[in-house]
Amino acid sequence: MSSKNPRLLSLDDLRDRIGAGAIDTVVVAFTDMQGRLQGKRLHAAYFLDVVAEHGSEGCNYLLSVDIEMNTVAGYTMSSWEQGYGDMEFALDFDTIRLLTHLPKTAMIQCDLRWPDHSTVVQSPRSILRAQAEKAARAGFRALAGTELEFIVFDTTYEEAWRSHYRDLPPANQYNADYSILGTTRVEPLLRDIRNTAYAAGMNVEGAKGECNLGQHEIGFLYDDVLVTADNHAVYKTLAKEIAAQHGKALTFMAKYNEREGSSCHIHLSLRNEDGSIAFGDEAGPTPVHDHFVAGILATMRDFTLLYAPNVNSYKRFVEGSFAPTTIAWGTDNRTCALRLVGAGASARVENRVPGGDTNPYLALAAMLGAGLHGIENRLELEPEQRGNAYAADRPKIPTTLRDARNAFHGSAVARSILGDEVVDHYTNMADVELKAFDAAVTDWELRRSFERM
Incomplete structure (x- = not known):
């Protein structure tokens, strides 16, 4: 069976829909330790002009907090001592999907990378991919x-x-x-x-x-x-x-x-x-x-x-x-x-x-x-x-x-x-x-x- 569902969009499909005004919001999201989607809602024009080519980023504390989003001790990848830097949101363009319950919205799921582009091995998606x-x-x-x-x-x-x-x-x-x-x-x-x-x-x-x-x-x-x-x-x-x-x-x-x-x-x-x-x-x-x-x-x-x-x-x-x-x-x-x-x-x-x-x-x-x-x-x-x-x-x-x-x-x-x-x-x-x-x-x-x- 094919893993690429025909209802998922290609990047070209997404560009066309944004150009036609059918999409004005793009959610970029990854799955955190607790299995929840975390990420950003981007204006579609900004997504096309910047993020589609260069990606996005977010604080690395997102993989080292409790379920209430409190910063906690004990994680080697992220801490106050390390300054809570960024992770890259590496867009997976095979996951572009329409969210029809929200107006003019599409979603793309992400892998997580460090600023040097190496894999964040503690990321749930990286663990399964391995x-x-x-x-x-x-x-x-x-x-x-x-x-x-x-x-x-x-x-x-x-x-x-x-x-x-x-x-x-x-x-x-x-x-x-x-x-x-x-x-x-x-x-x-x-x-x-x-x-x-x-x-x-x-x-x-x-x-x-x-x-x-x-x-x-x-x-x-x-x-x-x-x-x-x-x-x-x-x-x-x-x-x-x-x-x-x-x-x-x-x-x-x-x-x-x-x-x-x-x-x-x-x-x-x-x-x-x-x-x-x-x-x-x-x-x-x-x-x-x-x-x-x-x-x-x-x-x-x-x-x-x-x-x-x-x-x-x-x-x-x-x-x-x-x-x-x-x-x-x-x-x-x-x-x-x-x-x-x-x-x-x-x-x-x-x-x-x-x-x-x-x-x-x-x-x-x-x-x-x-x-x-x-x-x-x-x-x-x-x-x-x-x-x-x-x-x-x-x-x-x-x-x-x-x-x-x-x-x-x-x-x-x-x-x-x-x-x-x-x-x-x-x-x-x-x-x-x-x-x-x-x-x-x-x-x-x-x-x-x-x-x-």
Whole structure:
């Protein structure tokens, strides 16, 4: 399949539209550590006159802040001592897309470079690109799809903020999993998101209801790993923007409340250089397939931090919740961390560990790097888990961010695959979140302790 979606624009197309007055704003954006789009809105004339040829820049603190954009200590690439200099926004002209929910607006995604034009290796897009290039050198092309769930509320983001995100009215009052009636309730919003994503160069499959109140999912066709991650990041942003235009709010939190969490199941497969199937045929799975899956399993604890990057992520791992707790694989078994599905051209591994808050570049880089590690070292695939993995006597997924942080930081395999700079950078990101959470007094503590302690 082609990675260049026909609805994406070429630079010449963009020039023509700007010249005709159809585009007057160009967003240049990259994805930060938290998986969010950051960047600038440029006047179209300035974009053509200056930025299209020379690029743009932004402060390097954008890859060394917490989720609230506070400057924090511990990052080697950016600090007060170093003066918080600039990074270059290197425009990727293969990513020019229309944003039809905004007037006369196009977007271009970026790689990050230092002023000497060297790669910012801690950038999520650079991390995934490095693993995709490693796969190509080994003779493989990696294809992926991500399944993002979210919860919709009948309130604005401003009202949600003012109410401290408590007692928000969900868009559905009951479990609407696969319910046509339940999804019709939210169809004006879902339809707008689907059509806007399609116009922005994504191949939309469809939408369905999920289990939690107001929970839904919009699915997209698989593509090259980098294209899928790019689309994922843009989709999350435009979904929130469109929800706001509808007077609603939606969240991709892994665990909004005590009901079902929001997942981001990631499907990954390999093709050979000639386009043939690397994972199997009518005769069954290939050794490449088994080694690849074995690599992901063997490194699951090492890379859980990149699948579940936040304190809240770990609230999702509850037995009997369809979120995994056991490191195991099974054929079409939704109780396992890895679910193997499809056959022939559709054969793929589904990683059920990531939640809706995952950074797609980091999660895909971890999966791909782990799978290639399995192939390189000819790791043997352990026996299949049959039946209920929740009750199995097998290794468990880390249950806290601190446990995942320690496994990642101390992993020789993670350092071999990603490099010390990347491992130390994202270890510090976890340290920052843990420090902030450890200092917080929660509603749970107040309710339990204010009067009764």
